[in-house]
Amino acid sequence: MTDVSLSSQAAAARFFWVPKGVFTEGGRRALIAYLVVLIVWQLGSTSEDWLGTKLPVLGNVPSPASVIRVWAALIHDPSYWMSWAMSMLRVLEGFSAAVLLGVPFGLLMATNPVARGICLPVFELLRPIPPLAWVPAAIIFWPTQELSIASVIFLGAFYTMVINVVGGARALDARFVQVAGSMGGSRWNIFRRIVLPAVLPSIFVGMEVGIGITWEVVVAAEMISGGGGGRAGGGLGFFIWNSYVGGSYPQIIVGMISIGIAGSLSSAAIRALEPVCAPWLKAR
Amino acid sequence: MTAPSPARGAICIRDAVKIHGTDSAGVAAVESCSFDVAAGEICMIVGPSGCGKTTLLNAIAGFHGLEGGSIHLDGRLLCGPGQPKAPIGPDRIVVFQNGALFPWKTNLENVAFGPIVQGRLGRKAALEKARGLMAEAGLRGCEDNYPGETSSGVRRRVEIVRALMNEPVVLLLDEPYRALDSLTKSVMHEALLDMYYRNRVTIIFITHDLEEAIFLGHRVVIMTSRPCRPKKLLEVDIPHPRDYAVVTSRRYRELVHETAEAVHEEALKAFDLGEREAAEGGRFAA
Numbered sequence: 001m002t003d004v005s006l007s008s009q010a011a012a013a014r015f016f017w018v019p020k021g022v023f024t025e026g027g028r029r030a031l032i033a034y035l036v037v038l039i040v041w042q043l044g045s046t047s048e049d050w051l052g053t054k055l056p057v058l059g060n061v062p063s064p065a066s067v068i069r070v071w072a073a074l075i076h077d078p079s080y081w082m083s084w085a086m087s088m089l090r091v092l093e094g095f096s097a098a099v100l101l102g103v104p105f106g107l108l109m110a111t112n113p114v115a116r117g118i119c120l121p122v123f124e125l126l127r128p129i130p131p132l133a134w135v136p137a138a139i140i141f142w143p144t145q146e147l148s149i150a151s152v153i154f155l156g157a158f159y160t161m162v163i164n165v166v167g168g169a170r171a172l173d174a175r176f177v178q179v180a181g182s183m184g185g186s187r188w189n190i191f192r193r194i195v196l197p198a199v200l201p202s203i204f205v206g207m208e209v210g211i212g213i214t215w216e217v218v219v220a221a222e223m224i225s226g227g228g229g230g231r232a233g234g235g236l237g238f239f240i241w242n243s244y245v246g247g248s249y250p251q252i253i254v255g256m257i258s259i260g261i262a263g264s265l266s267s268a269a270i271r272a273l274e275p276v277c278a279p280w281l282k283a284r
Numbered sequence: 285m286t287a288p289s290p291a292r293g294a295i296c297i298r299d300a301v302k303i304h305g306t307d308s309a310g311v312a313a314v315e316s317c318s319f320d321v322a323a324g325e326i327c328m329i330v331g332p333s334g335c336g337k338t339t340l341l342n343a344i345a346g347f348h349g350l351e352g353g354s355i356h357l358d359g360r361l362l363c364g365p366g367q368p369k370a371p372i373g374p375d376r377i378v379v380f381q382n383g384a385l386f387p388w389k390t391n392l393e394n395v396a397f398g399p400i401v402q403g404r405l406g407r408k409a410a411l412e413k414a415r416g417l418m419a420e421a422g423l424r425g426c427e428d429n430y431p432g433e434t435s436s437g438v439r440r441r442v443e444i445v446r447a448l449m450n451e452p453v454v455l456l457l458d459e460p461y462r463a464l465d466s467l468t469k470s471v472m473h474e475a476l477l478d479m480y481y482r483n484r485v486t487i488i489f490i491t492h493d494l495e496e497a498i499f500l501g502h503r504v505v506i507m508t509s510r511p512c513r514p515k516k517l518l519e520v521d522i523p524h525p526r527d528y529a530v531v532t533s534r535r536y537r538e539l540v541h542e543t544a545e546a547v548h549e550e551a552l553k554a555f556d557l558g559e560r561e562a563a564e565g566g567r568f569a570a
Contacts, residue, residue: 176386180397182345182377193386194386279430280432
C-alpha cells in the first residue's frame with residue numbers, strides 16, 4: 001500500500017464518518033463477511049418471491065429489511081434499552097461474583113493440598129451440572145427472582161474461572177518459586193509477586209470464556225423467569241421470549257443480534273483489559 | 285561494588301548421598317561424593333547427562349536434601365547430620381538452565397527483586413542500585429524491557445546480575461549458556477569473567493561444554509556417570525584474568541583434550557546404562 005492511497009483514504013475517512021479500522025485488512029474482510037451474510041439472508045428469506053417456493057430454514061426467517069425496520073423503531077423505545085441494561089447488569093453481577101470468588105478459590109485449591117483434597121471431589125461432582133439445571137432449585141432457594149437469576153449466572157462463570165485458575169497455578173514454573181525463595185521472598189511475597197502474576201493470563205482466559213457462558217445463561221434464565229414489574233424479570237432473554245409469544249418474528253431476530261452485540265462487546269472489554277493488567281504478554 | 289572478599293564462599297562436600305525415589309526402588313543419583321571448592325574459585329563441573337550434577341547443585345542451594353554426607357559453607361553446616369536440608373538463602377543463588385527471569389517484571393525490576401523482597405532496600409534505592417549494576421555489566425538500554433522483549437544472551441546476563449544483586453557468596457550456575465549459539469556464548473563468557481573479576485564470588489558452574497569449562501574454570505571436576513562422584517580433578521593452570529586469546533593457546537587445547545578423554549569414557553558408560561534401562565523399561569512396558 002502506497003502513501004498516496006493511504007492519505008486519500010484518510011481524507012475519505014475524515015470526510016465521511018468511517019469508523020477506525022475499516023480501511024485495515026481485517027476491517028475490510030469483516031465488512032465483506034457481514035455483507036455476504038446479509039445478502040444470503042435477504043435472498044433466502046425472500047426466496048418465495050423470486051423462486052416461487054420457500055428455501056428450507058432461511059425461507060421462514062424474517063428478512064433483514066424487516067428486522068432493520070423493526071429495530072429502527074425499537075431504538076426509540078426505552079423498554080428495549082431497559083432490556084439491554086437489565087441483562088448487562090445481571091451479567092455484570094454474576095460475572096463479578098464469579099471472578100471475585102473463583103480466583104481465590106482456584107488459588108486455594110491449587111496451592112493447598114488439604115483444601116484441594118476437601119473441595120475438589122465436591123467441586124467435580126457439582127461442575128457437570130449445567131447452570132440451567134439449577135434454575136428450579138435456585139428459584140426455590142433464593143428469596144427473590146433476581147437473586148435466583150444472579151446465582152445461576154454466577155455458577156455459569158464460576159466453574160470456568162476456577163478450572164482456569166487451578167490450571168494456571170499448577171502450570172507455574174517451580175524455578176520461579178525457587179528463585180524467589182532463594183532471594184529471600186516470604187510466602188506472602190512469593191504469592192503476591194510470583195503466583196499471582198503467573199496466573200493472571202489464565203485468569204483472563206477464564207474471564208473470556210466465562211463471560212460467554214454468562215450470556216448464554218442469562219438469556220435462558222430470563223426466558224424461564226419471565227417478565228415482571230420494575231427490577232424483576234425483563235432483560236434481553238425475556239424480550240426474545242415475549243416477541244415470540246407476541247408473534248413479532250423480526251423482533252426475535254433483533255433480540256438475538258442484540259445479545260450477539262452485547263456478548264462481543266463484553267468479550268472485547270475483557271480483551272482490552274488484558275494488556276493493561278498484564279503488559280508483559282504482548283512482549284511474547 | 286564493595287571490595288571483593290574472597291575469604292567467603294568455601295564449599296566443602298563430604299560423602300554426599302542422594303537417592304531418587306523410594307528407599308527400596310531408589311536410584312542413587314549421588315554417592316560418596318566429596319570435593320572442596322575454595323573461596324572465590326570458579327569450579328566447573330562436567331559429566332555425562334543425567335549423572336546427578338544438578339542434584340548436587342540443588343542440594344547446595346537447599347532445594348532438596350541429602351540422604352547422607354554433609355555440605356559446609358565457610359565451616360558452617362548447610363546440610364548433613366541433624367539438618368537434612370540446607371536452608372534456602374540469598375547467599376547461594378542458582379541461575380537455571382533455561383533462564384528463570386520473571387516474565388511479568390521488566391529486566392530492571394527483575395534485578396531489583398532480591399533486595400526489595402528481603403526488605404534490605406527500599407524500592408527506589410533497589411531500582412537505583414540495579415540500574416547501576418546493569419550499566420556496569422554493559423546492559424544499559426534494556427532496563428525497561430520485559431525479558432520477553434530481550435535477546436536470550438542479554439537475558440542470561442541480566443539473570444547473573446540479578447543473582448549478584450543479592451551479594452551471594454556462592455553463585456550456582458546450571459548450564460546457563462546451554463541454549464546459546466557459540467558466538468553469543470563467547471560474549472557471555474567474557475562478560476561473566478568480567479563480572480567475576482569485579483566480585484570474586486565463588487562460582488560453581490555445571491556444563492557439558494568442555495571448552496567452556498577450561499576457558500572459565502580454575503578447576504574442572506569431572507564426574508562419573510550415575511551415581512555422581514568426582515572422577516578426576518583438573519587444575520586449569522592458565523592464569524586469570526583470561527580473555528578470548530586463551531582459546532588459541534596450546535595449553536588450552538591440551539587441557540580440553542585431557543578433559544575430553546575422561547568425559548568420553550564416562551559418557552560411554554552413561555550411554556550403555558541408558559540403553560540397558562531403556563531395554564528394561566521396554567520389557568516392562570511390553
